[in-house]
Structure formats: C-alpha cells, structure tokens
Amino acid sequence: MSKAIKSITNPKLHLEILTPQEVKKIHDATLWIIEKVGVRFPSKRALEIWAAHGAEVDSGKMVVRAKAELIEKALKTCPASYSLAARNPTQDLVLDGNHVYVGTDGCGVEVIDILTGIRRVSCLQDVCDIARIADDTEEIAFHWVPVSAQDKPPGTRGLHEIKAIWENSTKHVQTESIYDEREARAAIEMAGLIAGSKEELRQKPILSLMQCSASPLGHDGGSLDAALVAAEFGIPTGFMTMAANLTTGPATLAGNLAVGNAEVISGTALLQLAFPSAPVFYAAAQTASDPRTGAYTGGGPEDFLYGAATNILSDYYGIPLSMGSFATGAKEPNWQAGIENSLSTFMASIVMADMLLGVGFLHGSRIWSFAEMMMDCEIFSIIHKTMQGIVVDDETLGLEAIAAVGPGGNFLSQKHTLKHMRDLFQPQFMDRRTYNEWEAKKDDARDWALDKARKILETHQPEPLDEKISLEMIKLIASLESK
Amino acid sequence: MTEDLFQKMAQSILDGDSEIAVVLAKQAIQTGVDPLEAISKGFVVGVNQVGANFACGQAFLPELVMAGEAMKAAVATLEPEMQRRGTTRQVLGRVVLATVEGDIHEIGKTLVGTMLSASGFQVYDLGVDVPAARIIEKVKEVDADLVGLSALLTTTMVKQKEVIGELDKLGLRRKVKVMVGGAPVTRDWVQKIEADGYSEDAVGAVGLAKRLVGLD
Numbered sequence: 001m002s003k004a005i006k007s008i009t010n011p012k013l014h015l016e017i018l019t020p021q022e023v024k025k026i027h028d029a030t031l032w033i034i035e036k037v038g039v040r041f042p043s044k045r046a047l048e049i050w051a052a053h054g055a056e057v058d059s060g061k062m063v064v065r066a067k068a069e070l071i072e073k074a075l076k077t078c079p080a081s082y083s084l085a086a087r088n089p090t091q092d093l094v095l096d097g098n099h100v101y102v103g104t105d106g107c108g109v110e111v112i113d114i115l116t117g118i119r120r121v122s123c124l125q126d127v128c129d130i131a132r133i134a135d136d137t138e139e140i141a142f143h144w145v146p147v148s149a150q151d152k153p154p155g156t157r158g159l160h161e162i163k164a165i166w167e168n169s170t171k172h173v174q175t176e177s178i179y180d181e182r183e184a185r186a187a188i189e190m191a192g193l194i195a196g197s198k199e200e201l202r203q204k205p206i207l208s209l210m211q212c213s214a215s216p217l218g219h220d221g222g223s224l225d226a227a228l229v230a231a232e233f234g235i236p237t238g239f240m241t242m243a244a245n246l247t248t249g250p251a252t253l254a255g256n257l258a259v260g261n262a263e264v265i266s267g268t269a270l271l272q273l274a275f276p277s278a279p280v281f282y283a284a285a286q287t288a289s290d291p292r293t294g295a296y297t298g299g300g301p302e303d304f305l306y307g308a309a310t311n312i313l314s315d316y317y318g319i320p321l322s323m324g325s326f327a328t329g330a331k332e333p334n335w336q337a338g339i340e341n342s343l344s345t346f347m348a349s350i351v352m353a354d355m356l357l358g359v360g361f362l363h364g365s366r367i368w369s370f371a372e373m374m375m376d377c378e379i380f381s382i383i384h385k386t387m388q389g390i391v392v393d394d395e396t397l398g399l400e401a402i403a404a405v406g407p408g409g410n411f412l413s414q415k416h417t418l419k420h421m422r423d424l425f426q427p428q429f430m431d432r433r434t435y436n437e438w439e440a441k442k443d444d445a446r447d448w449a450l451d452k453a454r455k456i457l458e459t460h461q462p463e464p465l466d467e468k469i470s471l472e473m474i475k476l477i478a479s480l481e482s483k
Numbered sequence: 484m485t486e487d488l489f490q491k492m493a494q495s496i497l498d499g500d501s502e503i504a505v506v507l508a509k510q511a512i513q514t515g516v517d518p519l520e521a522i523s524k525g526f527v528v529g530v531n532q533v534g535a536n537f538a539c540g541q542a543f544l545p546e547l548v549m550a551g552e553a554m555k556a557a558v559a560t561l562e563p564e565m566q567r568r569g570t571t572r573q574v575l576g577r578v579v580l581a582t583v584e585g586d587i588h589e590i591g592k593t594l595v596g597t598m599l600s601a602s603g604f605q606v607y608d609l610g611v612d613v614p615a616a617r618i619i620e621k622v623k624e625v626d627a628d629l630v631g632l633s634a635l636l637t638t639t640m641v642k643q644k645e646v647i648g649e650l651d652k653l654g655l656r657r658k659v660k661v662m663v664g665g666a667p668v669t670r671d672w673v674q675k676i677e678a679d680g681y682s683e684d685a686v687g688a689v690g691l692a693k694r695l696v697g698l699d
Contacts, residue, residue: 042587109637109667121671148667154638179636214587221587246545247590291543293684294594296666366666 002088002170002463006138006381008100008349012389015350017308023316026258031068033217033262038063040218041270043225049274066266074269077276080318084142084236085204087194088170088463092204093141095281095320095354100387102345102380104134104373105327105358106144107177111368114454119367122147126368127164130360133370133453135169136460139377139384142172144210144358147368156477158183159190162207163473166194167465174322174355176210176240182480184209184226188233189476193469202234209237210283210322213263215248224270231271231278238322239267240283245302247289253305260286261313268319282314285324285357298329298364299340307348314353323353326376329364333372333446337362342379349383356380374449378429385425396420428452485516489525492557496529499549501556508560518561519570526557530601537686547686548594551601574605576628576696579621581613583634583642591664592633594685602689604629615646619653627659628696631688632678634665643668644676660695664688 018026033039041047042062051057053074055066084093093101111122114129126147134140145161152160158178165173178187187207188198195201209230211223219239230237241260243249249256268280288302289295297303307325314321325344330336348356359376362369390396401416411417429445431438488511495504504526511521533550536542558572565571578599582592589611600606607625609617622630630650634640643663650656660679663672673681679695682688693699 107637110669121669148637150637154641157638218587247594251545289544291545292537292540293686294544294591295684364666 002091003136003138005091005093005101005141005171006384007093007141008352008384008387009098011350011352011387012391013350013387015308015347017305017351018312023312026254026261026313027316029254029258030261030265031071033258034064034066034071034266035068036065037217037262038065039262039266040064040214041224041266042219042221043228045228046219046221046224046270049228049270053273064266066269070273071265071269074272075265075317077272078268078280078317078319079277081320082236082279084172084174084208085195085206086142086170086172087166087206087465089204091141091171093172093355097315097320097352097354099354100349100352100356101141101354102139102356102377103142103174103358104130104140104144104146105361105365106146108147108361108366108368109150110366111147112362112370114370114450114457121150122368123151124149124160124164127161128168129457130368130370130373131165131168132460132462133373133456135171135462136456137374137377139380140171140359142174142355143169145173145175145177146360148177153481156183156186156480159186159473159477159480162187163190163470163477166190166206167470168462170463172206172208174208174210174236176212178209179211179220179226180222181225181229184229186476186480188229188235190473191235193472194465198233205235205279207235208281209235211237211239211267213239213241213260213267215241215243215263216259217262219263219267224267227267227271228274231275231280234279236279236281237271238281238283239264240285240322240324242285242287242324244286244296245288246291247294249286253302253309256286257306257309257313260284260310265317268317281320281322281354282310282317283322283324284310285327286310287324296329296364298327299336299344303340304343304347307344307353308351311348311351311353320354322355322357323348325349325353325356326359326379327357327361327365328372331363331367333362333369333375333449337372337375338379341376342383345376345379346383346386349387370453371446371449374452375429375445378427378445378449382425382427485514488514488516489521489528492521492525493529493532495557496526496550496553497532499546499553501549501553504553504557505560508557512561512564517570518564518568519572521561522558522572526554530554544594544685547601548597551597554601555597573603575603575693575698577605577607577625578629578631578692579607579609579618579625579627580631581609581618581633582611583632583639583646584612584614585642586634586636586639587611588633588635588665591635591685592631595631595633595664595682595688598685598689599631599692602693604692615642615649618646619649619655622650622655622659629692630659630661631692632661632663634663635667637667640665640667640672643678647676647678662688662691662695 191207360373
C-alpha cells in the first residue's frame with residue numbers, strides 16, 4: 001500500500017533573510033557576470049542555441065556572454081508551478097511554493113551495510129533496498145539515486161538505477177546520475193513505458209532530471225545535452241550549483257551566491273530559449289570549503305544561510321527550488337550530524353524550498369547510513385511540526401478546561417486534553433526514558449533507527465511495477481549495452 | 484646586502500606575492516647571485532615557513548596556494564639563468580597530472596599540482612578530460628616518476644584503472660608510481676585498481692608523493 005506523503009504546507013513561521021533590495025543587487029550582479037565575464041557551455045548544441053538567439057559566443061573557449069535583456073526575456077517563460085508525478089498519482093508532488101518535500105540524498109559511493117554494519121562499495125541492490133524503505137516512510141516524498149550501482153557498467157548505470165527505484169517504489173524519481181544525451185534519451189523512453197506514451201509523460205512527468213554545474217561559471221557538456229533532451233520532452237530539469245567559498249567561489253557569501261546564480265540562471269535560460277515553457281527548477285547546494293584542507297564541508301553556518309537565501313532567489317525568478325540540506329560532513333551519526341542536518345533543513349524549510357535533498361548520508365554525501373536515513377526523517381518531522389507554529393484561537397486557548405481545573409490540580413483528565421494531546425509531537429528516536437531504563441540498555445536513536453530500517457526492509461511490499469514494463473526496460477538497457 | 488635580498492625573497496613567498504617574487508628573482512640575476520642560492524637560501528625558506536605555519540594551524544589553504552604560485556613564478560624567472568650557467572635545480576621527482584577522460588573537474592587536481600610544484604616536484608599538468616594514451620605519452624616523454632589521476636564521478640573513476648592497465652602493458656608499472664584522487668576514491672578502490680596510493684586532500688598528496696619517490 002502506498003503511503004500518504006508528509007509535506008510542510010501553510011507554515012506560520014517566516015524569515016526574511018534578504019531584503020528585496022539585496023535580492024535585486026544579487027540579480028544585477030548575476031546579469032553582469034553573465035554579460036561581462038561569461039559562462040562556459042562546452043556543448044555544440046548549447047552554443048548553437050545561444051548564437052541563434054544573439055548571444056556572444058566564443059566557440060574556442062566555449063564561453064557565452066549574453067545580454068541582460070536576453071536572459072530576463074528567456075526566464076519569463078519558466079512555468080511558475082507544476083507537479084512532479086508519481087507512479088501512484090496520490091503521491092504526486094505539487095511544486096507551487098506552498099509545499100516542502102524531502103527526498104533521499106545522492107549519489108554516494110559507499111554504504112554501511114544494513115545487516116553487517118560494515119562499510120563497503122555501493123551496488124544496485126542498495127539502490128533497491130533504499131528505495132523500498134523510502135517508499136514506506138511518510139517523510140520521503142521522492143527519490144534521488146541514493147548510491148551508485150557500481151556493479152553495473154558506467155554507460156548504462158544511471159538506467160539500472162532508475163529502473164531499480166521504480167521497481168521498489170511508487171514515488172517520484174529525480175535522477176542526478178544521468179549526464180549524457182544517450183542515457184537521457186533512454187531514461188525518457190523508460191519513463192514513457194510507465195506513463196504510457198511520451199505525450200502522457202509530458203502531462204505526468206514521473207521522472208525529473210538534475211544536472212550539476214561546473215563551478216565556477218561553467219557547465220558540463222554531457223549534462224547540458226542531457227538537460228536539453230529532457231526539456232524537449234517536458235521532463236522537469238534543474239541545474240544545481242555547488243559553488244563553494246574559497247575554492248569554486250569567492251570567499252564571501254554574497255559573491256558565492258552570485259556565481260552560483262549565474263550558473264543556474266544561464267543554464268535555465270538556455271533551456272527556455274530552446275524549449276519555451278519547459279518545466280525547470282533551480283537547484284543548489286552551496287557550501288564553504290574548509291579553509292585548511294579545501295575539502296567540502298557539508299555543514300556549518302554558511303550552508304544554513306545558503307539554504308535560506310537560495311529560495312529567495314528562486315522565488316525571484318518564479319521557479320521551484322531543489323535545495324541541498326542534510327548531507328552532514330560527520331563520519332557517523334553523531335552530535336555534528338544532528339546539528340548540521342537540523343539547522344540546514346530548518347533554514348531551507350522556513351523559506352519554503354520546494355524540494356529538500358536529502359536524507360541518509362554521512363561524510364558529505366558519500367557514505368549511506370540506514371540509521372542516518374531514518375533519523376533524518378525524524379529531523380524533517382520535527383521541523384514539519386515546528387513550522388506549523390502556534391495556533392491561537394478560542395479552541396486552542398482552552399479557557400473552559402483552564403477554568404475547570406482552576407488553581408492547582410492537573411489537566412490529565414480533561415476532555416480538551418484528550419482531544420488535543422495527539423497534536424503534540426511524538427518522537428520515534430528521542431530518548432525520553434527514565435535514567436534507569438536507559439542505564440539498563442544504554443542503547444539510543446542510532447540503534448532504534450537501524451532497527452526500524454531493517455524492519456521496513458523485511459516487511460514492506462511496494463506496489464510492484466508491471467512485469468512487462470520491467471522486461472521492456474531490461475531489453476532497452478541491454479540493447480544499449482550491446483552497442 | 485645579499486642576506487637582505489634572501490630575506491625579501493622569503494617574505495615575498497610568505498606574502499604570496501608573485502609580482503614581487505619575480506622582481507626579486509630578476510634583481511638576483513642582475514646582481515650576479517647564484518640562482519640556486521636564491522632558491523635555497525631565499526624563496527625556499529619562505530615556502531618552508533608557510534608550510535610550518537600551515538602545520539601549526541596558523542595559515543590557511545589560500546596562503547599555501549599563493550605561496551606555491553609565487554614560488555613557481557620565481558623559479559620560472561630564474562630558469563634561463565640556471566640554463567646559462569649550466570646548473571639545474573634538483574627536483575624531488577617528475578609528476579604527470581591529469582583529470583581522466585570524460586571528467587572536467589579540475590580544482591582538486593590543480594591544487595595538488597600547485598602543492599607538489601611548491602614542494603620541489605616538477606609537475607606536468609595535462610588538464611582535464613585527458614585520454615589514457617596522452618597520459619602515457621607524456622609519462623614516456625618526460626620520464627615521469629609519478630602519475631596523478633583525478634576523477635570526481637564514479638563513471639569516470641574507471642579510467643584511473645585503464646591508465647594503470649596501460650602502464651602495466653608497457654612494462655612501466657614498476658618504474659612509475661600511480662596516485663589517485665577525487666571525492667569517490669576510497670581505500671578499497673585504490674586496492675582494487677592496484678594504485679600505489681591516494682590522498683583525500685592536496686596537502687596529504689605531497690606527503691604521499693614524497694613517500695612514493697622514496698623520500699620521508
């Protein structure tokens with residue numbers, strides 16, 4: 001049975017992280033960068049599209065410089081709202097600015113084995129297992145390819161991965177691990193098999209595509225070609241910047257936002273020039289590099305600020321946002337993981353980022369942990385509850401109950417209590433036991449979270465994918481592999 | 484007088500100021516200072532100081548990079564004079580660096596190159612998206628001691644294995660050590676493809692390179 005999906009909606013909490021003047025300043029800086037500095041588009045097709053629309057193209061360096069008017073005009077055709085479809089239509093996700101959904105993170109290279117607890121190289125079975133567990137949770141609304149199916153050939157790996165997810169879950173798949181035209185075309189064929197036809201797929205995109213930019217101020221050629229194919233078929237497509245302070249971006253936050261914005265906005269404009277009104281989204285996971293090693297940090301105050309600021313930018317352009325949150329740099333589920341994942345997710349949620357990526361990783365999106373996956377779901381639930389704020393009306397003031405109890409006494413036997421006690425948050429993994437109970441076992445959230453993941457994997461039966469469709473997909477992948 | 488010049492040279496590296504380093508290198512040539520001494524008593528002193536500052540937590544990565552670039556600029560300026568005098572600067576080893584075919588991610592590889600060259604290695608950086616054949620060709624051309632292969636994607640990481648296989652075929656594997664790097668590279672992967680080592684960051688790569696050429 002497919003589960004209802006939990007999303008943050010109609011929030012009472014609000015944060016103004018950038019003033020309208022500041023947003024405009026970042027936007028103007030972005031346009032200046034695109035026009036004066038340029039952005040690298042190493043794809044023949046992309047350069048031709050830019051040239052046809054009057055942008056200045058340096059074909060040797062593959063750098064495009066486009067006037068502000070061209071970019072602004074192109075962005076006007078972005079649809080402001082659309083839905084990501086699921087195999088089960090009750091799980092469709094509305095990207096309307098009033099829903100925050102969380103997905104699984106991706107694409108990692110190692111897994112802490114769910115049974116042995118030993119860290120090892122990821123494989124296709126892990127993709128199946130993670131998808132199956134995600135299918136059962138109410139928090140996880142959609143999938144990224146969580147880990148790389150390294151036991152499959154590099155040229156078709158991305159296809160094996162999305163097939164595995166569809167076979168184990170009815171929820172929407174957003175792949176971040178397909179980055180060339182050939183694989184993108186095949187993925188769309190596969191999605192078409194589920195949707196019924198290419199036209200139905202356009203109406204019900206059960207697949208979306210996320211491509212990383214190559215910061216600073218560049219794109220990857222294969223990614224551009226894949227994105228253009230997706231846009232052609234109405235598959236929602238986004239460019240993600242991961243510009244990082246000190247290394248791939250300036251040391252300052254505003255400058256890094258402008259660099260990342262230039263990458264995303266120029267990529268988005270390209271898709272709109274080629275296919276006006278194609279569904280697009282903004283994607284981002286900026287961070288600060290560690291000043292000592294240059295390494296990806298995956299957390300810290302800078303990440304939290306980016307999490308909140310980026311949705312203000314994507315709102316300015318009127319397009320949905322897929323935002324990197326969670327993704328702690330911690331090596332095991334611990335204090336650091338709790339802080340980083342809670343604050344990054346809270347900051348991205350309070351500004352209503354449409355999609356959050358995502359649950360499950362340690363060591364900066366490299367090592368999958370089933371315990372972390374479940375605990376991240378709980379973090380989302382806590383934030384979901386917090387975002388509802390405090391409702392103040394006659395019913396919630398409960399004056400009758402207050403009068404009935406009077407000074408002294410207690411509220412335990414009040415009807416009002418019975419009616420509202422289940423509104424209070426009930427954690428799954430927080431330790432609220434007595435000290436003695438804890439001392440007898442000395443177990444904690446990590447043990448319970450892992451137990452839960454194991455139980456789901458043992459018992460949850462997702463709605464199967466039609467076997468005929470699976471067979472067609474196998475044939476399609478095999479035909480590519482034999483070439 | 485010369486002592487004063489050496490001190491300024493060291494300071495230019497500490498400040499990460501390539502322009503001043505070049506001016507001082509030219510001054511050394513004009514005043515007849517032995518370029519090898521200019522390096523060992525001047526510029527290298529600065530490099531070592533930045534390294535020490537970094538090791539004790541005072542300096543940050545950008546300071547290391549800028550010191551490395553200033554050092555490179557100074558050495559390049561002194562190079563013609565060394566040739567004229569028929570002397571060469573001793574290098575710790577010759578390293579061919581590349582991001583493998585199909586992969587355009589550059590920053591980690593470039594950073595490793597800067598660190599290695601600042602530490603006294605001769606670095607031949609072939610850039611990004613480099614096919615195995617070109618890497619092998621360069622290894623033979625410069626008689627390399629080390630090859631450094633970078634990859635950010637699990638799909639391109641396999642090319643690291645391909646290069647090692649090619650070196651093997653040509654019987655070069657015993658002579659040329661291979662170090663690999665990139666976010667998806669793990670110890671297991673290094674063992675699987677029989678590389679000689681990997682590092683998770685650029686500073687660690689210098690230590691690794693020194694070990695691989697038999698220093699430290």
